[in-house]
Amino acid sequence: MASRPLTLYEKIWAAHVVERRDDGTCLIYIDRHLVHEVTSPQAFAGLRAAGRKVRRPDLTLAVPDHNLPTTARLDAAGKRLPIADAESAAQLDALERNTAEFGVDYIDAIAPEQGIVHVVGPEQGFTQPGTTLVCGDSHTSAHGALGALAFGIGTSEVEHVLATQTLLLSQSKTMEVRVDGTLGFGVSPKDVILAIIGKIGAAGGTGHVIEYTGKVIRAMSIEGRLTIANMSIEAGARAGLVAPDEKTFAYLKGRPMAPKGADWDKAVAWWKTLPSDAGAVYDKVVMLDASEIAPSLTWGTSPEDVVPITGVVPDPDSFADPAKREAARKSLDYMGLTPGTAMQDVPVGHVFIGSCTNSRIEDLRAAASVANGRHVAEGVRALVVPGSGLVKRQAEAEGLDRIFLDAGFEWREPGCSMCLAMNPDKVPPGERCASTSNRNFVGRQGPGARTHLVSPAMAAAAAVTGRLSDVRDLMRGAMS
Amino acid sequence: MKPITQVSGRAYPWGAKNIDTDVIIPAHWLKTVTREGLGKGAFDTVRAQPGNIFDDPAYAGSPILIAGDNFGCGSSREHAAWALADMGIVAVIAPSYSDIFSGNAFKNGIIPVVLPQEAVDRLIEVAKTDPITIDLETMTVTTPYQDRFSFELDAFRRQCLMEGLDEIGLTLARDTVISKYESGVSEHRPWMSGERAYAGTVVESAGRT
Ligand code: SF4
Numbered sequence: 001m002a003s004r005p006l007t008l009y010e011k012i013w014a015a016h017v018v019e020r021r022d023d024g025t026c027l028i029y030i031d032r033h034l035v036h037e038v039t040s041p042q043a044f045a046g047l048r049a050a051g052r053k054v055r056r057p058d059l060t061l062a063v064p065d066h067n068l069p070t071t072a073r074l075d076a077a078g079k080r081l082p083i084a085d086a087e088s089a090a091q092l093d094a095l096e097r098n099t100a101e102f103g104v105d106y107i108d109a110i111a112p113e114q115g116i117v118h119v120v121g122p123e124q125g126f127t128q129p130g131t132t133l134v135c136g137d138s139h140t141s142a143h144g145a146l147g148a149l150a151f152g153i154g155t156s157e158v159e160h161v162l163a164t165q166t167l168l169l170s171q172s173k174t175m176e177v178r179v180d181g182t183l184g185f186g187v188s189p190k191d192v193i194l195a196i197i198g199k200i201g202a203a204g205g206t207g208h209v210i211e212y213t214g215k216v217i218r219a220m221s222i223e224g225r226l227t228i229a230n231m232s233i234e235a236g237a238r239a240g241l242v243a244p245d246e247k248t249f250a251y252l253k254g255r256p257m258a259p260k261g262a263d264w265d266k267a268v269a270w271w272k273t274l275p276s277d278a279g280a281v282y283d284k285v286v287m288l289d290a291s292e293i294a295p296s297l298t299w300g301t302s303p304e305d306v307v308p309i310t311g312v313v314p315d316p317d318s319f320a321d322p323a324k325r326e327a328a329r330k331s332l333d334y335m336g337l338t339p340g341t342a343m344q345d346v347p348v349g350h351v352f353i354g355s356c357t358n359s360r361i362e363d364l365r366a367a368a369s370v371a372n373g374r375h376v377a378e379g380v381r382a383l384v385v386p387g388s389g390l391v392k393r394q395a396e397a398e399g400l401d402r403i404f405l406d407a408g409f410e411w412r413e414p415g416c417s418m419c420l421a422m423n424p425d426k427v428p429p430g431e432r433c434a435s436t437s438n439r440n441f442v443g444r445q446g447p448g449a450r451t452h453l454v455s456p457a458m459a460a461a462a463a464v465t466g467r468l469s470d471v472r473d474l475m476r477g478a479m480s
Numbered sequence: 481m482k483p484i485t486q487v488s489g490r491a492y493p494w495g496a497k498n499i500d501t502d503v504i505i506p507a508h509w510l511k512t513v514t515r516e517g518l519g520k521g522a523f524d525t526v527r528a529q530p531g532n533i534f535d536d537p538a539y540a541g542s543p544i545l546i547a548g549d550n551f552g553c554g555s556s557r558e559h560a561a562w563a564l565a566d567m568g569i570v571a572v573i574a575p576s577y578s579d580i581f582s583g584n585a586f587k588n589g590i591i592p593v594v595l596p597q598e599a600v601d602r603l604i605e606v607a608k609t610d611p612i613t614i615d616l617e618t619m620t621v622t623t624p625y626q627d628r629f630s631f632e633l634d635a636f637r638r639q640c641l642m643e644g645l646d647e648i649g650l651t652l653a654r655d656t657v658i659s660k661y662e663s664g665v666s667e668h669r670p671w672m673s674g675e676r677a678y679a680g681t682v683v684e685s686a687g688r689t
Binding site: 018019023027029031046052056058087094154165166259263266422 | 510511512513515556558562584587646647651652654657658662665671672673
């Protein structure tokens with residue numbers, strides 16, 4: 001029997017069906033489970049109340065990130081500094097106690113490997129091609145960059161996975177997002193994903209798992225792919241995938257939790273069978289031409305509100321859909337922007353370089369190359385928050401910390417930080433921030449905060465000019 | 481979870497429409513570490529108003545809440561279901577719910593009963609003075625005045641509620657197939673397990689972060 005050509009998603013799905021039920025839903029095996037402090041305490045409490053165990057502690061990895069302050073964690077004597085916010089401290093404490101009680105591996109707050117779950121997973125080799133990976137966090141989609149079927153889950157599901165290592169799921173539809181051509185000067189992976197979300201909309205991927213394909217994605221580093229897959233959820237998709245290739249294997253080889261020895265060879269052989277077959281059919285296909293993508297940013301309060309940096313604040317009346325018109329009006333009111341204003345004339349008071357979207361070493365290098373020899377503009381507060389302790393150490397080994405500090409940026413400890421303002425890093429009400437994070441929702445970076453999503457280089461450009469700026473102007477300047 | 485076959489008692493005759501999860505439990509309660517105790521924060525903004533239904537001694541401790549269309553819309557926070565459960569609510573009656581909320585309600589032993597608006601209006605009238613009864617066996621809501629409204633419920637979810645089975649319990653009952661799957665994986669993809677995840681090692685080679 002000749003088998004039908006399959007997509008990467010269908011192959012991973014098929015390899016994880018434990019049992020198919022009559023109504024078509026499947027019990028799906030979960031290979032990897034990342035846990036953090038915010039969405040897990042009630043799950044562990046549920047296990048405790050029912051007298052249940054964690055089925056596979058060896059497939060579970062916990063790390064604190066959301067609540068941790070990004071200030072120094074140890075005092076001069078090497079003692080751990082207390083966390084001022086009592087509720088944050090209680091959540092962090094609970095994670096530490098729960099992981100100890102249930103025998104789950106735990107990277108603690110002062111370990112050199114601590115960082116944002118979605119940075120730590122790939123970095124440790126915990127994330128692998130062809131695996132199913134979940135975490136109680138919507139940006140789990142990031143791990144799809146390595147060819148893992150990765151998605152966020154709620155607390156009851158966290159408990160379900162802890163207890164059973166499975167989830168009851170129905171299969172999603174598939175969507176191919178193909179980016180062909182060559183990226184222009186100064187255009188980064190962040191601009192590519194912003195352009196994709198701008199094109200398909202914040203609900204464009206609903207019910208689908210996206211697979212990113214095409215020349216641009218193939219040419220992109222794993223770091224860049226992580227940025228793209230990370231924001232799949234902002235396009236409404238359940239997950240985002242990139243087929244594993246030689247770049248993926250090279251990235252994973254030798255990482256602490258990656259397969260070793262003979263296992264490595266077996267793993268690579270299997271990983272090579274995963275990419276979508278020629279002729280595989282997706283439920284939806286979207287094409288983008290890279291040459292049409294400029295350095296981009298958001299103007300409103302939805303990640304689909306994207307314009308090129310050379311553009312202007314749109315007029316709400318220019319939208320055909322009445323609901324969108326109304327939403328745009330509300331957004332502009334919240335953002336304090338007037339239609340027709342050139343994006344480059346908008347001043348910023350805050351810059352945040354960090355989050356699971358853009359806090360890896362390549363992101364910091366890109367930002368540092370713009371910051372180098374320049375200085376943060378008067379009145380701007382600019383934070384650089386590495387995604388993990390390892391990224392931080394690497395950056396310091398390359399001297400990036402000096403570049404940032406000399407330029408007047410703050411150089412902080414790893415964590416989610418100003419991405420969601422659960423820890424003390426917040427944008428004050430009514431103030432404006434150029435941010436490399438993934439959500440520009442109302443109040444996301446603090447009550448009343450106004451967020452413009454940008455790439456790391458664009459964020460650095462905004463920091464040194466004090467306004468939203470076309471990074472290409474600064475890059476050209478640096479080269480001449 | 482406790483098996484539920486019947487809920488009988490007073491009901492909050494509220495009927496408000498589009499109650500979002502922020503109204504059910506405000507965002508600052510997300511920093512809690514337990515499912516319990518959230519009842520204190522439930523309907524905070526409603527309770528700030530004098531004479532509100534939730535602080536009326538006539539309804540204190542009612543196991544049933546009667547609400548309007550689109551109950552539980554907004555964020556996916558499961559805290560909304562936890563807060564209701566902590567208040568002692570075992571069933572909600574409304575014309576419709578957000579998908580995520582009704583999923584979360586089931587998972588936490590709360591019955592989201594769907595009835596047409598006329599039935600809901602009638603029940604609000606009755607609930608002001610008398611108890612009402614929800615029966616999962618017959619799938620009806622009844623009152624002391626011979627009212628009888630039938631509702632529907634997903635068969636699997638109904639079974640879970642009536643037998644007190646939570647989804648985890650049900651999946652654990654499939655332990656043999658899960659174990660069988662796991663042995664298949666050890667055979668065909670041996671690298672998937674074995675490697676004890678975090679051993680406190682760091683990536684040493686330069687440029688590898
Ligand atoms: S960095 Fe932001 S988006 Fe990423 S896990 Fe943390 S809070 Fe979520």
